[in-house]
């Protein structure tokens with residue numbers, strides 16, 4: 001078995017969907033696996049020039065590759081079925097979609113509780129509640145939902161009965177929102193790192209490439225104050241169209257934090273890294289990063305890029321670094 005993993009190195013919304021879409025076209029995967037999160041995620045993908053936003057389904061669905069919702073995910077049945085319906089109506093082949101029998105579900109009651117109890121600025125999609133119940137052993141698994149019967153698989157069986165599985169593992173959210181390594185309690189309720197992918201019945205020996213995805217600046221959505229009052233950050237939000245794909249909320253913007261970046265590279269064992277939205281920072285025309293709590297300033301794009309490359313190679317010396325300047329491709 002071979003597994004490539006895509007991880008977000010910041011606070012989600014770094015462009016994993018785009019990277020996944022690109023890798024899916026380039027490599028011959030037998031499966032694409034969503035390994036954590038639920039309806040809180042929003043992946044924006046341009047497929048043959050048309051914009052799609054998915055919440056559950058990984059990019060394999062655009063290429064007719066078997067697309068699996070893993071055991072690390074939580075799913076609201078009606079919303080999930082609606083997403084399939086919508087993609088089908090848009091002309092996509094939705095016949096290869098599968099759900100791990102042991103993935104947990106979100107009920108309408110959880111949505112209400114999420115709304116009522118929220119203090120960290122959640123997406124109100126019932127995630128915290130679903131994972132709470134999973135770990136309290138009072139949750140509901142996909143295998144007990146009648147409407148899910150046609151989609152169910154056992155991941156262990158799936159990996160073992162396929163002669164040569166090559167799986168692209170596509171995560172949701174990111175290192176800065178990880179339940180263990182994010183800024184608790186301002187985090188999501190699942191594991192957003194490579195170990196989170198492995199929890200889906202994947203042996204660690206299967207891992208080939210770990211694709212880290214970051215932006216050349218940061219964004220965060222939620223209740224903590226993140227942005228600071230530099231007016232250029234507001235400008236960045238408009239230039240980068242930094243509004244939530246799930247909730248429409250404005251994302252708070254910040255300069256790239258190299259300490260967070262290095263921790264995320266380390267924890268995930270990243271060996272390929274895509275920095276997205278260089279075109280946006282170029283439009284803004286300001287080149288900054290934060291390191292050890294200090295604001296670093298650069299004369300130009302070349303200096304800025306070199307600093308990022310140096311930061312990456314300090315942590316992962318052989319890591320390949322790609323700067324992307326387009327929402328359409330890597």
Ligand code: IMP
Nearest residue numbers: 012040041042121122123187188221222
């Ligand atoms: P929850 O995952 O809905 O419980 O939200 C917890 C925190 O994670 C909030 O700050 C959300 O805004 C943030 N969050 C959850 N999913 C995403 C995502 O896909 N992108 C960006 N932020 C997210």
Ligand code: MG
Nearest residue numbers: 013042043245
């Ligand atoms: Mg998103």
